[in-house]
Amino acid sequence: MAKPLKIVHLDGVHCPSPTFTIPHTYTEYPNTTDLSTVASRIGDADVVITTRIPITASTLDQCPGLKLIAVQAIGTDMIDLAACKARNVVVTNVPAASNESVAEHAIALYFAIRRNITGMHEMMVQGDEWVKKGAVTSLWTGVPRTCREEVMGIIGGGELATIGRALGMTVQISERKSVAPSSTRPSRIPFPTVLQTSTILMITLPLTPSTHSLISSPEFALMRSDAILINVARGGIVDEDALVDALRENRIAGAAADVFSREPAGRENVLVREGGMGGRLVLSPHVAWFARSSIEKLRRTVVENIEAWVGGEVRNVVV
Incomplete structure (x- = not known):
């Protein structure tokens, strides 16, 4: 036996x-x-x-x-x-x-940033600013967009395209970074164009040698100043130091991460150390996958x- x-x-x-x-x-x-x-x-x-x-x-x-x-x-x-x-x-x-769960978590992070949910919560529980001022629209760096005004660029795949379209967003799926614009597949948009035109950039692809630091300073330089980046894929895909620099210099409007270059992530991680940046940086501990x-x-x-x-x-x- x-x-x-x-x-x-x-x-x-x-x-x-x-x-x-x-x-x-x-x-x-x-x-x-x-x-x-x-x-x-x-x-x-x-x-x-x-x-x-x-x-x-x-x-x-x-x-x-x-x-x-x-x-x-x-x-x-x-x-x-x-x-x-x-x-x-x-x-x-x-x-x-966990495609459905990850996509839903990414959308939750989007709303948290675009509507500055954490910033409003902190304002409500820490003082009486609303009572004193009568209005707190200053919590936003600009007037928030509605979903129908958003252009969601997806670098990767998953269920986000379906959800984005259902919310009324314009959705564009990125071609691989290594593919020349002239060779872009019919269903895709050239990588540089996605960076330049998206108001939301969703990262959902696997971490491989070719995708490590896929988004770094040169890519942030191409992005819109009112764009937000959301990474629910793997931490190493986005250069975390470059991301913090882009936020500090207002090259992008906001960012969220559920994944980190080294996990579990503590104070040694630059994103964790920087905190919320007034609601412009929202973090969660690699739980996008977590659903029944x-x-x-x-x-x-x-x-x-x-x-x-x-x-x-x-x-x-x-x-």
């Missing part, structure tokens, strides 16, 4: 524990904040489940029995995919696990990926 599959889950805090129908042993850690323990926790496991805990080439070398990395997320940027491919370690993920439907799909698909692999079928394979 074949031995039961040995499965280790490195950060079970994000979803309820999966339930398998195959013979197995299962060890779950709520989280693995000390990355020096990753290899020892995996040990001689056949399968490791991770949402955000990185798996490096060094870890793979210390865990030669590892055969499958089941990523319980869409993004796989924390996995050394080249090292996995070289060692014949299969990597799977959960495509489109997302959790159910993540939990179900991870089980399906692992059990299909055991049965000789590969699903949702990244490498």
Whole structure:
């Protein structure tokens, strides 16, 4: 009789524990904040489940029995995919696990900035400015736009286009930055044009070597001064120092981030240190994905990926 599959889950805090129908042993850690323990926790496991805990080439070398990395997320940027491919370690993920939730969170961040929700809240609870002045339109750096006046530029994909159009926005999907304007696909808009014309710039694409620091000082220089940028993708896509500079110099009107260059993000992160900038910078702790439907799909698909692999079928394979 074949031995039961040995499965280790490195950060079970994000979803309820999966339930398998195959013979197995299962060890779950709520989280693995000390990355020096990753290899020892995996040990001689056949399968490791991770949402955000990185798996490096060094870890793979210390865990030669590892055969499958089941990523319980869409993004796989924390996995050394080249090292996995070289060692014949299969990597799977959960495509489109949280598209609806992420899109809705991005829209919530949009409204928070455009309507200066946090600035108004702080004004209400910290004093009686409204009572003294009778009007507080000074909370805005300019008159807010309504949705029908917005031009939403999307760098990536997801459900945002559908929501934006339903709200009455003009929506334009960006072509890749590397594609010349003359080669732009019919359904896309050249990357520089999207930067120059959008009043909302939504970042929703994966973090890869080609998208690292995709938005930095040259890109902010092209953007409209009344534009806002919202990043619900990965922190490394937007140069955080350049973003803060753009806000300080009023090159853009506002920004929001649910993701950061290093997570969890504390005071060492420039966005966290800068605070709210009067409501012009809104932050959330990588929770755009968090919704009942997302959790159910993540939990179900991870089980399906692992059990299909055991049965000789590969699903949702990244490498």
